[in-house]
Amino acid sequence: MSRARIACLLVGALSSIGCGVSTTPSEVPISEATITVTDLAGREVTLKQPIERIVLIRGRDIYELALLLGEEMRGKLVAWGPDLKAYDRDGYEMFVEAYPWLADVPNIGSIYRDATSVEQILDLNPDLVIVENFMRERSHDSIDRMERAGIPLLFLETANDPLVDPQRSLALLGRILDREDRSREINEFIEARLQEVYSKLDDIEEPSPSVYLEQGARGVATFGWTWTYDSQRRLSCWAAIVGRLPSRNIAVGVVPNLTPVHPEYLLAKDPQLIIFTGANWPTFPDTIRLGYTADPTDARSRLRAYLGRPGWRDLQSVRSGRVHAIFHGFCMHAFNFVALQQLAKWLYPATFADLAPRERLDEFHRRFLPYACQGTWMISLEDKG
Structure with missing residues (x-):
């Protein structure tokens, strides 16, 4: 895909936010003010303004909420799902270190178990309940029940197109x-970082390398799923x-998507690069540990x-030493640019040496999050980027 085409797609996707948006006139009493938007499931949604009570069905959406509200989340976030603690410890x-009050925010049950x-x-009487499109696509009963009950749902999207959503x-x-x-x-920061990759794609002259992707959660004995x-x-x-890269x-x-490849098929294809994803998944003790508390020696050993x-x-x-691992959560959050930049360096180290x-x-982190970045987020067989 050419640089110009990618830029057009990104501009179009971002400019579409707000189409069909309307607000009530400024003279409307604040207690009656509303805003009408089209969410990312294509639904027209009318929400109270200002929003004072928020529920996160997927706890990991705290990243995006914190980017926008910071400490102002206190008193507004009235409940959240348990998946941040379960899948991104x-x-x-x-977050709990930065905002100790988060430890006391009620848990409303896991959407991943439709619970x-x-x-x-x-009972919480929220002004806004933030949900994700995958919850509807997987036909979760709790989402249907919330819609029928008239709960103010707003559907977001983070991973269908992880570099745009x-x-x-x-x-x-x-x-x-x-x-x-x-x-x-x-x-604007994210798009500038993505453009540092897109701007050089047309300059690549090497043949496209073959790549194998695996979620490195279950350890050596069990092949993790891949993505198609x-x-x-x-x-x-x-x-x-x-x-997005050649x-x-x-x-x-x-x-099929989210299934493992057969081990013999992998050996027969003999890919030029192997890339795992990892995180601190407490339910999977053999995972490739990456993230804020990950140690590089331990991660490389795994x-x-x-x-x-x-x-x-x-x-x-x-x-050739082209076996790597990268933090899994980059594919579903606003620091998606890190994933693209690191994969670009691994696939085309000469072209993207300056990244x-x-x-x-x-x-x-310094500019937008409430705590400094630490830990290990990407690792290679050899002690190099």
């Missing part, structure tokens, strides 16, 4: 939370990110353990 600990308590949410979600949240200037500043096309024939999650994902067209899989030491990616994704991640 490092992030949970950092969200609709009754509890009704987080910005669209931030722009929409900025609109309804009266933080448009803040969301615009953040999105979703049910709507869109490249999903990490497949979409690597797909590359050949060996799983596309071979296995990555090296995969070389013990049958036949792997003969793979060209292993012999510094870790330094950009540190800068993003």
Whole structure:
């Protein structure tokens, strides 16, 4: 995809936020003021203004809410889902350290188990309940029940197009939370970082390398899932990110999305790069630990353990040291630019030698988040970026 085409897509996606948006006149009493927007499921939604009581069905959306509201979340966030603590323990600990009151925010049950308590949410009388499109696409009963009950749902999208959707979600949240200037500043930073990659794509002359992606959660003995096309024939999650770079994902067209490849198929394809994703997933003790509290020596040791899989030491990616791991959550949050920059450096190290994704991640934290960046977010077999 050419640089101009990518830029047009990004501008179009971001400028579409606010289409069909209307607000009540300024003379309307504040207690009766509303705003009408089109959410990212295409639904027209009318919300009270100002928004004073917020529920996060997916706890991990705290990243985006904190980017816009910071300490002003206190008193506004009245409940959230448990998934931040369950699937991003490092992030949970950092947020609770920055905002100790978060530890006491009520848990409304896991949407991933379709166990969200609709009754509890009704009792909280929220002005805004933030949900994600995947919850509707997976036909969660709790989402249907909330819609039927008239609960003010706002659907966001973060991972269908992981290099565009987080910005669209931030722009929409900025609109309804009266933080448009803040969301615009953040999105401009993100787009500038993405353009540091897009601006050089047309200069690449090397053949596209073959790539294998795996979620490194379950350890060496069990092949984790990979990413290909979703049910709507869109490249999903990490497949979409690597797909923005000249590359050949060996799983596309071979296995369904979110399923593992067959070990013998991987050996036969002999990919030029292998890229795992990792995080602090407490339910998976053998995961490749990456994130705020990850230690580089431990992370590299966990990555090296995969070389013990049958036949792997003969793979060209292993012999050349092109086996890497990167923080899984980059594919669903506003620091998506880190994923693209790091993958670009791994796929085309000469072309993108000047990129510094870790330094950009540190800068993003300094400017927009309530705590400094620390830990290990990407790792390679060799002690280099």
